[in-house]
Amino acid sequence: MEKVIIVKNLVKKFEDFVANDNLTFDVYKGEIFGFLGANGAGKTTAMKILCALSQPTSGELNVAGFDVYTQQDKIKANIGYMSQRFSLYEDLTVFENIQFYAGIYGLSNKIIKERAENLIKKLEMVEMKNKLVSSLPLGWRQKLSFSIAIIHKPQIVFLDEPTGGVDPITRRQFWDLIYDAANDGITIFVTTHYMDEAEYCNRVSIMVDGRIEALDTPQNLKKQFNAEDMNEVFIQLARKSKNKE
Amino acid sequence: MVKIENITKTYEKGKVKALTNINLSIEKGELFGLIGPDGAGKTSLFRILTSLLIPDSGIVKIMNFDVVKDYKEIRKITGYMPGKFSLYQDLSVEENLNFFASVFGTTVKENYSLIEDIYVQIEPFKKRLAGKLSGGMKQKLALSCALIHKPEILVLDEPTTGVDAVSRKEFWEMLKKLKSEGITILVSTPYMDEASLCDRIALIQNGEILSVDKPLNIINQFNKKLFAIRTSNMYQLMQDLKQFGSLNTAFLFGQVVHFTSKNKNTNSEEIRFFLKENNHSDIFIKEIVPSIEDCFMEFAKNEK
Structure with missing residues (x-):
């Protein structure tokens, strides 16, 4: 299988605190990769490095075919990123947000118009096209920001807790969008605190105190830890944390 | 108070x-x-x-x-x-x-x-x-x-x-x-x-x-049979269940799909037959007690 993320011995230190302690893992093209861990385990630090927003202390990393030390701009052009919140401009309309982000990624006006229309139709947001994003309920905003994060058809999209606080029906519609994108060959790299969502991933890694303590399919992890569900797996692993507050 | x-x-x-x-x-x-x-x-x-x-x-x-x-x-x-x-x-x-x-x-x-x-x-x-x-x-x-x-x-x-x-x-x-x-x-x-x-x-x-x-009484208000379903292809399962004649809801719930039918008489056998016809394998179907999340979605749907 083709690898779209290759991480070898990633270390990130902040002074003498080791946030990422020798991480090694690969992510395959088209897979949904769940990146789990307790608060403070080092997920955000690693994700920022993979998105070329921060430099590692040491290690070899390749994202979307590019080197994180020397080809940061190439990486940024080939990935999508959706932060937990506020990733859209609230004082722009739905259509303006799409236009703005697509423009940043250098899409032509003709393509922007075409993709914007498809996207608005797919999300059933035709009536909301000219409404300010601030007037949309959270769930709609999250679906819109995901669709915008993949408007330039990136190889990989990074999602940082995309469904936190979203109502249960919309949360599932959001996962429908994730499945569709993965079916189109976009690799999904996602963090979440909802353990039922960990079950939807092809593979899941679980970080504890800066290290990856487990990485496998949800099915194998449940077998390995003799657990009913992913919640149990997570609790067994996270309880090992030494950084207990 | x-x-x-x-x-x-x-x-x-x-x-x-x-x-x-x-x-x-x-x-x-x-x-x-x-x-x-x-x-x-x-x-x-x-x-x-x-x-x-x-x-x-x-x-x-x-x-x-x-x-x-x-x-x-x-x-x-x-x-x-x-x-x-x-x-x-x-x-x-x-x-x-x-x-x-x-x-x-x-x-x-x-x-x-x-x-x-x-x-x-x-x-x-x-x-x-x-x-x-x-x-x-x-x-x-x-x-x-x-x-x-x-x-x-x-x-x-x-x-x-x-x-x-x-x-x-x-x-x-x-x-x-x-x-x-x-x-x-x-x-x-x-x-x-x-x-x-x-x-x-x-x-x-x-x-x-x-x-x-009380949480238990809320669960008792859920007035439909709820089935947990799993097959070897979950993505396809969701797509196919949407075509089930008397479908009420089908939602992903971790490793299974939670399914309810509009028809009170729908049973495991009928669902199994339908899934077999759609070429599913390793079919698992079980009638289960709803969770609060199931109730929330059902009530929210009826409200709309």
Whole structure:
């Protein structure tokens, strides 16, 4: 299988605190990769490095075919990123947000118009096209920001807790969008605190105190830890944390 | 203990409806959960209860004090932990706690037993500025500060949002302990799985209450047969179930799909036959007891 993320011995230190302690893992093209861990385990630090927003202390990393030390701009052009919140401009309309982000990624006006229309139709947001994003309920905003994060058809999209606080029906519609994108060959790299969502991933890694303590399919992890569900797996692993507050 | 009658609250001159005609009553010593997604109106309701927001109409009384007229009394008997971290970031852990104690005319020493279990966990960091604490520690400090004047009722706005599964579990253990001290607790959460830890819950969406009862009774209100289904191809399973003749709902639930039919007579055999015809293998079907999340989605759907 083709690898779209290759991480070898990633270390990130902040002074003498080791946030990422020798991480090694690969992510395959088209897979949904769940990146789990307790608060403070080092997920955000690693994700920022993979998105070329921060430099590692040491290690070899390749994202979307590019080197994180020397080809940061190439990486940024080939990935999508959706932060937990506020990733859209609230004082722009739905259509303006799409236009703005697509423009940043250098899409032509003709393509922007075409993709914007498809996207608005797919999300059933035709009536909301000219409404300010601030007037949309959270769930709609999250679906819109995901669709915008993949408007330039990136190889990989990074999602940082995309469904936190979203109502249960919309949360599932959001996962429908994730499945569709993965079916189109976009690799999904996602963090979440909802353990039922960990079950939807092809593979899941679980970080504890800066290290990856487990990485496998949800099915194998449940077998390995003799657990009913992913919640149990997570609790067994996270309880090992030494950084207990 | 708490009586909420016909509370309505709108914003932007009535354009945004935050709460519509809310009625609730909460008994002394109850651990009561307000369960609903972002934007449901949970924070508005809690701010009204703590006298920080005035409703458009309706009455709220806590121990017979009116939240509008008797706001000074209300503030003495309530402890409030807002969803957003609201302690003084440039004061240390210890300074924050002393400050809140003195504002309420008491001392940390006087009510220490109440917060001891929680506070000992952050005591090693008592000289650290509150702004420099990790999320979990901030949460413990905020809870300590909300408790330091020994309130009759504790109001906690989404204390576990964005908190990992292990810390969430520990937080609920702390709440159980406080309940055993006789404190009435009102807590809101977007996590449906936390509902079963409450004595009673209200499910809220779009400013309206969908249902109020003990978690078990809410589950009994679910009036359809619920099936958990799994096959070797879950993506295809979802697509195919959407074509099932009497489909009511099909939602992904972790490793299975939860399925309900409009037809009361639909049974496992009929579903199995349908899936076999659609070339599914390793078919697993089981009738199950619904969770609060199933109920929430069913009630929310009927509301629309």
